[in-house]
Amino acid sequence: MxxxxxxxxxxxxxxxxxxxxxxxxxxxxxxxxxxxxxxxxSGRILSYYENRPQVMIFFKDxxxxxQILQIKAELEKxxxxxxxxxxxxxxxxxxxxxxxxxxxxxxxELLEFVTADMLPASLGVSATSVDTLYKISDDFQNNQxxxxxxxxxxxxxxxxxxxxxLRIAGAIVIAILLFTAIMLMMVVVSHNIRSFGSEIEVMxxxxxxxxxxxxxxxxxxxIFALISSTIATLGQYLLLPAVKSFSLNFIAAVDIIxxxxxxxxxxxxxxxVFGVVFxxxxxxxxxxxxxxx
Amino acid sequence: xxxxxxxTKLYDxxxxxxxxxxxxxxxxxxLVVLVGPSGAGKTTLLRLLIKEENPTHGAIxxxxxxxxxxxxxxxxxxxxxIGMIFQDFKLLKTRNVYENVAFxxxxxxxxxxxIGEVVPYLLxxxxxxxxxxxxxxxxxxxxxQRVAIARALVHEPExxxxxxxxxxxxxxxxxxxxxxxxxxxxxxxxxxxxxxDEYVIKTIKGRTIELDDGKVVLES
Numbered sequence: 001m002x003x004x005x006x007x008x009x010x011x012x013x014x015x016x017x018x019x020x021x022x023x024x025x026x027x028x029x030x031x032x033x034x035x036x037x038x039x040x041x042s043g044r045i046l047s048y049y050e051n052r053p054q055v056m057i058f059f060k061d062x063x064x065x066x067q068i069l070q071i072k073a074e075l076e077k078x079x080x081x082x083x084x085x086x087x088x089x090x091x092x093x094x095x096x097x098x099x100x101x102x103x104x105x106x107x108x109e110l111l112e113f114v115t116a117d118m119l120p121a122s123l124g125v126s127a128t129s130v131d132t133l134y135k136i137s138d139d140f141q142n143n144q145x146x147x148x149x150x151x152x153x154x155x156x157x158x159x160x161x162x163x164x165x166l167r168i169a170g171a172i173v174i175a176i177l178l179f180t181a182i183m184l185m186m187v188v189v190s191h192n193i194r195s196f197g198s199e200i201e202v203m204x205x206x207x208x209x210x211x212x213x214x215x216x217x218x219x220x221x222x223i224f225a226l227i228s229s230t231i232a233t234l235g236q237y238l239l240l241p242a243v244k245s246f247s248l249n250f251i252a253a254v255d256i257i258x259x260x261x262x263x264x265x266x267x268x269x270x271x272x273v274f275g276v277v278f279x280x281x282x283x284x285x286x287x288x289x290x291x292x293x
Numbered sequence: 294x295x296x297x298x299x300x301t302k303l304y305d306x307x308x309x310x311x312x313x314x315x316x317x318x319x320x321x322x323x324l325v326v327l328v329g330p331s332g333a334g335k336t337t338l339l340r341l342l343i344k345e346e347n348p349t350h351g352a353i354x355x356x357x358x359x360x361x362x363x364x365x366x367x368x369x370x371x372x373x374x375i376g377m378i379f380q381d382f383k384l385l386k387t388r389n390v391y392e393n394v395a396f397x398x399x400x401x402x403x404x405x406x407x408i409g410e411v412v413p414y415l416l417x418x419x420x421x422x423x424x425x426x427x428x429x430x431x432x433x434x435x436x437x438q439r440v441a442i443a444r445a446l447v448h449e450p451e452x453x454x455x456x457x458x459x460x461x462x463x464x465x466x467x468x469x470x471x472x473x474x475x476x477x478x479x480x481x482x483x484x485x486x487x488x489x490d491e492y493v494i495k496t497i498k499g500r501t502i503e504l505d506d507g508k509v510v511l512e513s
Contacts, residue, residue, distance in 0.1 A: 202383055205343070207373035207448060208400035210365070 435466025
């Protein structure tokens with residue numbers, strides 16, 4: 001109990017320093033959690049695109065449905081073709097309307113002038129072999145019925161490149177924040193040790209053990225980690241709907257975190273464990289350097 | 294009980310000699326007064342005994358143990374066996390008399406029951422029961438030193454070191470502290486006092502060891 005009381009004394013004796021440490025730790029943990037969310041979410045987005053038809057063939061307006069279905073049947077004969085899905089002009093309008101309503105619910109006028117004639121019918125082709133997809137894409141680029149053929153590998157590549165860049169940037173930001181947190185905690189723990197210099201000197205002289213002197217500083221750090229992890233997780237809980245909505249509307253029609261509450265609980269647990277280990281190690285190093293027995 | 298075996302302590306990479314080949318024996322229940330001018334090595338000798346520092350050469354024995362070779366983990370136990378008081382008392386200003394004495398027991402995780410028994414007993418021994426709730430800045434210097442003595446005695450040390458215990462006290466308070474130290478020695482505690490206070494040197498009944506320039510120049 002005395003050790004806990006001493007730890008609370010340490011924190012309350014320098015409240016501004018304690019707030020600084022909690023702030024930088026909470027920010028570091030929050031960015032770290034966002035980084036994890038981006039990593040998990042981008043994995044799901046990539047998987048979503050990789051499992052979608054990878055070549056989209058858009059037909060000219062004058063091409064009849066029977067002709068398209070004939071092409072579909074031809075494609076389905078190829079054993080390396082996994083699936084061919086037909087989207088008629090009417091279905092294309094429905095998809096457009098559904099997405100427009102979701103993205104711009106306050107602009108119903110966007111739907112008024114869109115008719116089935118304005119959108120092309122299409123076939124979506126997925127295959128087990130990339131070579132097949134290249135061949136289909138090349139063949140249909142020059143087909144007389146086809147307006148355009150889009151190979152989605154480019155999209156996946158672009159997305160992968162973007163996500164990789166995001167991960168690298170995130171890792172750099174987190175490394176900088178962790179370094180700042182380490183330095184700040186070292187300074188604050190060292191300052192605390194100095195401000196308790198007379199108590200520590202008396203403790204040493206009357207025969208206190210090394211751990212009795214060091215523990216309160218480690219407990220300070222654990223308290224910092226508990227508070228910071230909780231603040232960061234609350235921030236993450238508030239930000240997650242916005243992140244999910246952004247991903248859903250602008251990147252892919254996929255829910256990146258389906259079990260939000262379960263995910264937040266896991267994240268909280270992981271942040272707590274990391275935070276406690278991280279801050280305890282820093283304060284142990286600081287006390288090891290500054291407290292002489 | 295305590296043996297200094299050819300102990301030398303050098304500072305500043307050997308340019309300052311605090312103790313120079315000092316050898317001496319102190320027996321159980323001795324009352325030793327270390328005398329000598331400032332810089333003679335008295336405080337260094339006491340600091341070596343509680344392993345605040347290590348000698349540059351030589352060995353220091355406390356009973357069977359060589360203090361120089363004592364591992365860090367055993368230092369707290371040594372410091373419970375060798376209590377120490379200082380010229381500046383080293384009391385915690387934010388704690389009252391009772392708490393200052395109790396603090397020495399708290400840090401060794403003594404039970405509340407033990408603290409409740411030992412602290413009043415010691416405050417009574419040093420004559421400060423009636424000042425238990427006073428803070429250090431409300432006490433006279435003599436009273437502060439008596440609190441420091443009570444604190445040094447909580448672990449029932451076999452040896453009590455006193456570094457210039459009357460250095461900040463007037464004559465009346467010095468008399469009381471000398472009387473108290475003499476009394477503690479009578480209870481069976483070995484006492485080593487480092488002082489250059491003439492009053493203490495003349496009054497105290499015990500062995501005198503004179504240090505000068507880091508060497509023992511006289512033993513009686």
